[in-house]
Amino acid sequence: MNDPTTIRRLYGRRSGHKLRQGQAALLEELLPAISVPDSGPLDSKGLFGSDRPLHFEIGFGSGEHLAYRADLLPDHAFIGAEPFLNGVVGALTHVRDKHLTNVRLHMGDALTVLERLPDHSLSFVYLLHPDPWPKARHAKRRMLNHGPLDLIAAKLKPGGEFRLGTDDPTYCRWSMMVMNQRTDFEWLAESAKDFLTRPGGWPETRYEAKARRKGHEVWYFRYRRA
Numbered sequence: 001m002n003d004p005t006t007i008r009r010l011y012g013r014r015s016g017h018k019l020r021q022g023q024a025a026l027l028e029e030l031l032p033a034i035s036v037p038d039s040g041p042l043d044s045k046g047l048f049g050s051d052r053p054l055h056f057e058i059g060f061g062s063g064e065h066l067a068y069r070a071d072l073l074p075d076h077a078f079i080g081a082e083p084f085l086n087g088v089v090g091a092l093t094h095v096r097d098k099h100l101t102n103v104r105l106h107m108g109d110a111l112t113v114l115e116r117l118p119d120h121s122l123s124f125v126y127l128l129h130p131d132p133w134p135k136a137r138h139a140k141r142r143m144l145n146h147g148p149l150d151l152i153a154a155k156l157k158p159g160g161e162f163r164l165g166t167d168d169p170t171y172c173r174w175s176m177m178v179m180n181q182r183t184d185f186e187w188l189a190e191s192a193k194d195f196l197t198r199p200g201g202w203p204e205t206r207y208e209a210k211a212r213r214k215g216h217e218v219w220y221f222r223y224r225r226a
Helices: 021-034 044-048 064-072 085-098 110-114 136-141 146-155 169-180 192-196 206-213
Strands: 054-058 077-081 103-106 122-128 156-166 185-187 219-225
Touching: 021 085, 021 103, 044 077, 054 064, 054 110, 064 077, 064 085, 064 103, 064 122, 077 110, 085 103, 110 146, 122 146, 146 156, 146 169, 156 169, 169 185, 169 219, 192 219
Parallel strands: 054 077, 054 122, 077 103, 122 156
Antiparallel strands: 156 219, 185 219
């Protein structure tokens, strides 16, 4: 399913508020130590020194979910990609405070990192609360399109899991439509309750809590790679 609308550029701001001195120091000192290399093939052994289950989070926000999962599963390995500077600083803060040694970060486009991983190398891929691009003319900018999904499918192991979370009704409907067109993912839901209830090991982030305070419903999708 080669899709010409695959996202190949980033939209929006790359940074927000000005960094404090301590945050700037994290960028200068910790980020280089745990950054994904800029070029070349990637694998778990090269990044972490051993073969272990590998997780990948696309757009990790401030890193709460990434850090929670990495702390929960210390024998697993985690790669997170986020284009926005302040989000990367947030993740670095979690890595420092939780003393996480099983996390690598990329400040930039997730797809360029995914492309460099071996096929069938990932146990989990996470896409939580992506930008919904609610206008129909911007649908091609949504991460959940067949182009990115082809890549995610190629990199997931058979039986690996793709998790998607959203509080946007348009994105929810779009996601179900797109995923229902796929034959390479099995939706792990038997009833509406299954995607209205947060699964175990899936923490509530500040973004999700804020969405609920606004009265938004949140949907949790889990798909198994066939």
